[in-house]
Amino acid sequence: MNFSSVDFLLSVHSLKQLPIPDLPEVAFAGRSNVGKSSLINKLVARKNLVKVSGRPGKTQGLNFFQVADEFYLVDLPGYGFARVSKSMQNSWQDLISSYLETRETLKCVVVIMDIRHEPKKMDGQLLQWLREQSITILPVYTKIDKLSGSKRQKNASLLDAGHGIKSSERVLFSAKTGQGRDELIVRLSAVLQP
Numbered sequence: 001m002n003f004s005s006v007d008f009l010l011s012v013h014s015l016k017q018l019p020i021p022d023l024p025e026v027a028f029a030g031r032s033n034v035g036k037s038s039l040i041n042k043l044v045a046r047k048n049l050v051k052v053s054g055r056p057g058k059t060q061g062l063n064f065f066q067v068a069d070e071f072y073l074v075d076l077p078g079y080g081f082a083r084v085s086k087s088m089q090n091s092w093q094d095l096i097s098s099y100l101e102t103r104e105t106l107k108c109v110v111v112i113m114d115i116r117h118e119p120k121k122m123d124g125q126l127l128q129w130l131r132e133q134s135i136t137i138l139p140v141y142t143k144i145d146k147l148s149g150s151k152r153q154k155n156a157s158l159l160d161a162g163h164g165i166k167s168s169e170r171v172l173f174s175a176k177t178g179q180g181r182d183e184l185i186v187r188l189s190a191v192l193q194p
C-alpha cells in the first residue's frame with residue numbers, strides 16, 4: 001500500500017455527487033469525535049490531509065480521498081452528535097445509509113470506537129445493520145495511547161463482548177503514536193485485493 005500520492009477528491013452531500021465507482025473504496029465510520037479523520041491522517045502519514053478538531057461534528061459530507069490510481073478512502077461524518085438538529089441527523093443518516101447500501105465498489109467499512117468507552121448503542125446498531133447488509137466490517141478500537149496496557153486489554157474485551165467482535169478481527173490503534181498502523185495496512189490491503 002503506497003501512500004506517496006494521496007489527494008482530496010471531493011466532499012459529497014448528495015448521492016448524485018458521488019464519483020464514478022471506478023476504484024475500490026474503504027469508508028471510515030464512527031461516533032463524532034472518535035478520531036476517524038485523525039486515523040486517516042495517520043494511515044496515510046499526512047499530518048493535515050484531513051481536518052481534525054476537538055469539537056465534535058467537524059467532518060460534514062462524505063469526504064473522498066484518492067490514493068494513487070488504486071483506491072478511495074471515504075471519511076464519513078460522525079453520528080451521535082447531539083448538538084446538530086434531528087432533521088440534520090436524519091438527512092446525514094439517509095445519505096450515509098443509501099451510500100453504504102448501494103455503493104458497488106465499497107470493499108469494507110472501518111468502524112472506529114473509542115477504547116475508553118463502554119459499548120455504545122449506536123455503534124451496536126451500525127454494526128448490526130452492516131452485518132445485515134453483508135458489508136465487510138473492520139472494527140478498530142482507537143485512542144489506545146490514553147490507556148495503560150492492562151486497562152487497554154480489559155476495555156478491548158468489554159467492547160468485543162458487547163459488540164460480538166472476535167479479538168482476532170479488530171485492530172487496536174492510536175493516531176497519536178501510530179500503534180496499530182502496520183496492522184491496519186495489512187488488513188486494508190487484504191480487503192482491497194482485486
Ligand SMILES: Nc1nc2c(ncn2[C@@H]2O[C@H](COP(=O)(O)OP(=O)(O)OP(=O)(O)O)[C@@H](O)[C@H]2O)c(=O)[nH]1
Nearest residue numbers: 032033034035036037038052053057058059078175
Ligand atoms: N490521544 C489521542 N487523541 C486522538 C486520537 N485520535 C483522535 N484524537 C483526538 O480526538 C479529537 C477528534 O479527532 P477527529 O479525528 O477530528 O475525530 P472525528 O471522528 O473525525 O470527528 P468528527 O469529524 O467530528 O466526527 C481530536 O482532538 C484528536 O486530536 C488518538 O488516537 N489518541
Ligand SMILES: [Mg+2]
Nearest residue numbers: 036037058059
Ligand atoms: Mg472528522
